[in-house]
Amino acid sequence: MLERRADWLRYARAHRLVGTLTGAALIAASDLVVGAWNLSMPAATGTGFTVVPFRQELPAAVAALAVASMYSTMENLERMGGMRLRCFERAHVVTAILAAAALMWTAEAATAGPGPAGAGARSALIWGCAAVVSGRSFGWRLSWVLPVSTLFPLIYYGHGHDGAARWWNWPDQPANAPVPWLLAAASTLIAAAAFRATPWRGHALRRVHWPSRLAPTGAGRNEVEASNDNG
């Protein structure tokens, strides 16, 4: 048991879990102060702008940072990890997303009540899943790219001409709106698939569905381009 705990601790230290999750918690806590502040941004609405409270956007930062803890200072060695590492990573990513959702729920419940708390937790869940997809695609250090990229369309195109939130604008929908929950479920499934998409699985998929992408160019040895991998 102690050995297992020590393994966990080493894993947590390599991933700087405490620091990253503390940062995410601090950002969530900032909701208590700045959650009600408004952003006034240009938008494709009838008035030409939209006013968005901070609380709608904070879950993106909280979720992106929580998932960014998947990055490890020892990622090059971890690429050689086996089942044990995989189990830890699975528990880690689930915990990170749930922690982000719980942090936002708590912060929102303390400031705005249970309704916004549910919406905040849901936003953290969706953005956390987006961060997983981003991390798998660009590396865990860049897991924030996709969540941050969603801010522009959500704010700019997220409201109709009359200013009402569009159905897919999940941060601006009430907690009981069904469509954002469907989005949350869909993003969870996509994130789960992305998490499972290791290089070997991706390779197997390409081998079955896009064999041409793996095919040799037919170039002879002298036409082979040199790699820049120093090898």
Add this chain to the structure above:
Amino acid sequence: MTRIFWIEVRRSPLRWVFPLLLLVDLAALFGRSRYWIGVWPQASAAAQIPAQFIGPILAGAAAWTAGRINRRGLTDQTGAAARPMWQAELVQFAATLTYGAAAYLVGIVAAAAVTVRQAGPGFLWPSYLLLGLAVIVGCAAAGHVFGRWSRSRIWPPVISAIASFLLVGWLQESRSFAFGVLSAGPQLQVTRSALEARLACAFAVAAVAVLVPTLAPRARPGGYLRPVQLLAGGTALATLLWALQSLAVADPLRVQRVAVRPLCSTGTPNVCLWPEDRKYLPEIEAMLARIRTLPPGMFVVPSTFFERGLREERRGDDDFEVIEGSLWSISPNFVGSIVNATITTFCPAADAAAEDRRTHAYFELDTWLEARINGAQRPADVHGGPPGVDVAAVGRLIDTPEQQQIEWVRQRLTTIRETPCA
């Protein structure tokens, strides 16, 4: 140094972000509205708007790029370089800024290209474009500072991007410290001191980004700190404080523009516009033509309608303003001018019921005149309307025979004029 700069531009990670910057720029420019096309100040404001989105993206990318020295373990090499470290910082920051400015410039060129045909003489107003540039420079510099100073490999980009985004939006909401505008009319202009304060803030942050990292002990493995470095870094920080202070005491971002020689139509009544709004003239002349067809003898029509800001404010209560390109938005002002000129006496009504009747008659008359001047019923995207008035039914009146309309108008005028005074 120029050669190093171009190498940095070619190798910068920003080259992968540039398509995103470009996409966001053009989406923000054309995705919101098109009414600005053909009016130089409006086009200038529209071209500036994407900066509020490009800036935060650039901040994140700048943080990522600036963190490269720590990430790749190059601190010793840069610290031991013969060249002053500020030059390396400057080259890296300038390359980052080049990508942001290039994306911004593409939007500006696009805005100018689509505007030039309709707008006639004039060009984009540099003041608005410089406001956007201030946002881009400030955000890129803030990201560079954070990326360069933080040892974390994760935090700087995400925090820089989101914090810049929230800050830009929050300052916009505060109005006094806004770094951008959402729309612009020819009657408003950016004040020199407000623009200078914003540019000073942005470039002061840029100076901090270039000069202050050299002061960090871990950036100087040798430990040497030349007095000139200390002086430069200190000056940059002092300049930033001065710029922030000047922002606090600067004039409002925009004030009324001094009137210029207006562009006036011919005939009676006629209209006088800001020359920049010349693209609206044909449609407004059509409205004037419809005003000329109002039932003779029933209304007094002012000889000239003025766009707001072309004459002194106290005379211009009913002067019109083209709001976001909607010509329907100017008809209430036309109607107000006509009704005020037609009904010159006013007294409090004898009782509440008489007051209600008169108010209702005013509302109906206004609604009919609006429809008549526009030659159409109120469009669906124009919301609201006077309380208690069936806007659609009154709008349909303009399609009825002229005599029927005259009778309907006469009833309303009679109600208004014969309301007993208190």
Add this chain to the structure above:
Amino acid sequence: MNNVASVSQLVQGYGKRRVMTGLDLDVGVGVLGLLGPNGAGKTTLLRTLATVLPPRRGTLTVLGERVRSERTARRARRNIGYLPQDFGYFPGFTVYDFVRYAAWLREVRRVDAHRRTLDAIEAVGLADRRDALMKALSGGMLRRAGIASAIVGEPRLLLLDEPTVGLDPAQRLEFRALIRSLAGRAVVLSTHLVEDVAAVCDDVAVMNAGAVVFRGGPEALSSAADPAAVGDSPIERGYMTVLSGEAVRA
């Protein structure tokens, strides 16, 4: 089993770039030196053998089992020690923590992990620094800690990518002794230092532009030398001769 790992008709690349097309290589017990200029594909080959990079085409076999899925790759990794050229480390780890973490990654049994960690640290001569922080180690010591992380758990296939970079002459001598002590397992040593190969390798493969252009013993490489080729030793001249394409024995 003499053949510990092999690749056959290996096609590998990054994006649209092809790094190798149709490479064949067998790795047996003993030390195989992988020589080649920068960009020859050595690191790509090692990453493939380490199961980090799936082959685009061709087959990879480790200890008799063809690696073709995530599951088989993970199983193979238990028997592979891999030291990347740029192995990262958490600066707050001690040497013990670092090697122990590598043991955990390789799924060394918990009851054995402590002892094997100590053995690996001992083997690289860092026993007296096992509680030192990684960030406090010199470049040479860091390399040795890296090697300890690769050999912990006694893998049957050891892949070392430029392990002698940053080592001083004395440390390189120690490293050679360490490699010689790893008898009975397959070691692939990627390097561009020809003298390291001459000193410790039983077998040499020279790579150029994504293909193996020479395979044989160090003596054979020396004997392939053109006397007019540049180089300070017969094996260096042999290496330069092979690269210039005058004695291809692949």
